[in-house]
Amino acid sequence: MCQKTIGGIFVNTMTEYYLESVEALRDLEPTMERMEEEGLWDRVSRVSEPNMIAGNVTGVIHTYRKREGGSRAMP
Numbered sequence: 001m002c003q004k005t006i007g008g009i010f011v012n013t014m015t016e017y018y019l020e021s022v023e024a025l026r027d028l029e030p031t032m033e034r035m036e037e038e039g040l041w042d043r044v045s046r047v048s049e050p051n052m053i054a055g056n057v058t059g060v061i062h063t064y065r066k067r068e069g070g071s072r073a074m075p
Helices: 016-023 028-037
Strands: 010-017 041-053 057-064
Touching: 010 016, 010 041, 016 057, 028 041, 028 057
Parallel strands: none
Antiparallel strands: 010 057, 041 057
């Protein structure tokens, strides 16, 4: 069971390649958008950063701010 907290910032970084190629991550961004629609958090930014990792690999940085009172039951 997750403990409820007030406020907070969530930052996620990964390569764009993972978002596109890893089956378990393909629904990540749509899930983040649904969570925003549900009132759980607000997107602060989504940045695509070329050359974030050596070898000309593009990275993605997601930043969200949790809304006060925004929570849902977690398994």
